Amino acid sequence: MDQLTAMRVFARVVEAGTFTRAADTLKMPKPSVTKLVQGLEEHLQVKLLQRTTRRVTVTPEGAAYYERTARLLADLEDIEADVSNARTRPRGRLRVDAGSSVSNFLLIPALPAFRAKYPDIQLELGVSDRSVDLVGDGVDCVIRGGVLPDQSLVARRIGELEFLSCATPEYLKRKGKPVHPSDLQEGHDIVSYFSTRTGRLVPLSFIPREGERIDVMGRSSVAVNESTAHLSAVLAGLGVTQLPAFVARPHLDSGALVQILGEWQGPPFPLFIVYPQNRHVSAKLRAFVDWAVELFAPFRPRREVTELAARR
Template sequence: MDKITAMRVFARVVEAGTFTRAADQLEMPKPSVTKLVQQLEAHLKVKLLQRTTRRVTVTPEGAAYYQRTARVLAELDEIESDLTQDRTNPTGCVRVNVGAVVANVLLMPHLPAFHKRYPNLQIALGVTDRPVDLIGEAVDCVIRGGTMADQSLVARRIGRMDFVTVASPDYLKRHGTPTHPQELMNGRHAMVSYFSAGTGRVAPAPYVRGDERFDITGQGFISVNESTAHVNAALTGLGLVQTFGPVVTPHLERGALVEVLGDWAPPPMPFYVAYPANRNPSLKLRVFVDWVVEVFEPYNHGR
């Protein structure tokens, strides 16, 4: 038995939650994954996992073994990465998860320059607004806005974005231009709501000016749980949308959208790149994070 390989396979089973998902992520046959874990248990003379038809559960002994070996494996990866790779030319694949508008509006336009700088790195870009289990889904890092409260992650602040409220010229022609947030509460205007893909809860749109604050829940006939659809709802005249300024700047410049209530806006939202705290970041992840910081530099100040 290759003990290091068996340790890596065991860790991936723990993180993925099933032998099948672990085998897929490791690109190994499932019987090979099962055999390696069984050999490791026989070598240690202890039960590490409890198997069911759908999921595996870690035993107390398995949890203790995982916590200690995960640190060892992370150290080995970092040592190998630093010794075997040219620091100016890292290799491998960085698995990233990011929201739709950040992916399409901010990252995509800059990725050709990233590829030119690091031609031997690949990016696996998962695009979703839902919460992601970095360990279970084998994701190296996520880019998210808001408060990073998950203590299992290391979060590096990379910037912040202003909010704006926008609508299409056609919508404003039909319904008029609001001058106060209270007009969004009396049924005169349609507000396209954004609801969480994870919880289903609608996120009220805050409007702040000095000491005044109004939290508006949309009264339109449509709500969405994905940020690109949120912007498209405004473009098609379905109602008012509060979103990030940089996301709609091109639409404002060409006149497809119009900003309203410009003197009413919440504080800018901070954005973070985050990765698991129990893993030392590899060289490939470090250079990607540094690049993301560069990309977000124009959005580091807010209004």
């Protein structure tokens, strides 16, 4: 038995919660994963995992073994990085997950520059607006916005997104141009976005120059849970919505969309890069995080960008 491989596989099973998910993230056949863990248990002469039809749970002995082997595997990665010069030339597979609009309009167009700088990193980009289980799914980091439900994660704020209210000229010709957010409550159709995590519709939010925030639900003509589909629905003339400025502006410039309620500012939408608190920050992960911070610099308040530059 290759004990080191068995230790790595065991750690992945603990993190994934099932043999199937561990096998998928390791790109190994499930029988091979099972055999390696069984061989490790026989070698140690102790039960590390309790297996059920749906999930595995860690025994007390298995939890203690995982805690120590996780540190050992992280130290081993550091040693290999030093010997192979990976700290100055990061390498290996890196799994990143990001929302659809951020991926399609910001990340992917910038990836040629990332590849030129880090040619030895094999980037796997999961594109979805759904929440992912970073540890269970074997994801190194995610880029997500809004309120983060899991406070156990390390979250670094990399920007703030501005949202613009808009609709097509054809829609506004049919329905009229609203002059106040309350006009959207009746007589207008809303292209809604609903959360993949909660299933709830996200209201349109407005902050006047003076006064309290106004949230508008209105009548939803259609609701989607994916941000590029959200754009497509608005461009189809299905109603009024709010889009990230970086998504809306090309269509505002072309005349395909018209901005409305421009004097009513939407609340800033924080954007984070997130990774597990106990995840070893490898050279490849550190390289991607630093690159992402630079990429999203235009989305941070000017004061933050100035302070960052001053620290260098």
